[in-house]
Amino acid sequence: MVQLEVSPSDWKNYVGKEFGTSEWYEVIQDEITEYGKITGDMQWIHVDPKRAKKESPYGTTVAHGNWLLSIVYPKLFSKMYKSINTRMTINYGWNKIRFPAPTPVGKRIRLVVNIINVKEAENNAYDVEFDFKIYVEGEVKPCCVASKLSRFYSL
Secondary structure (H helix, E strand, C coil), rough: CEEEEEEEEHHHHECCCCEECCCCCEHHHHHHHHHHHHHCCCCCHHHCHHHHHHCCCCCCCCCCHHHHHHHHHHHHHHHHHEEEEEEEEEEEEEEEEEEECCCEEEEEEEEEEEEEEEEEEEECEEEEEEEEEEEEEECCHHHHHEEEEEEEEEE
């Protein structure tokens, strides 16, 4: 995948446009189980493949919704671009987050990013609002839809 080089002020050039689509990322059980252990969310639908095969409407374990949020930036989005002329980037928050479809373990996911808005902030910074949609391979309905806010500080 070709990474775009983006300075903080460059985000304005993408407002109202699709920024891009990430590469595929495989959802594996070991990662989901480890996330469950770290967060204390060991609900069987996430971590017990045998029980999920019998009792889950999905026939398999599914990823935690919060796991999706935790990996979307470092594993998917950050590989789509390279920050240049950037002193620092911070997670400014999330707006509306929804999980309209399951994320089955063993499937691959990818991210589609649109830039909703960019505002200049103090200290030579830019607040960027991203529209994130994560799709499971072969599915039309996204498994996660969220509005992500990041602040990019120029050098």
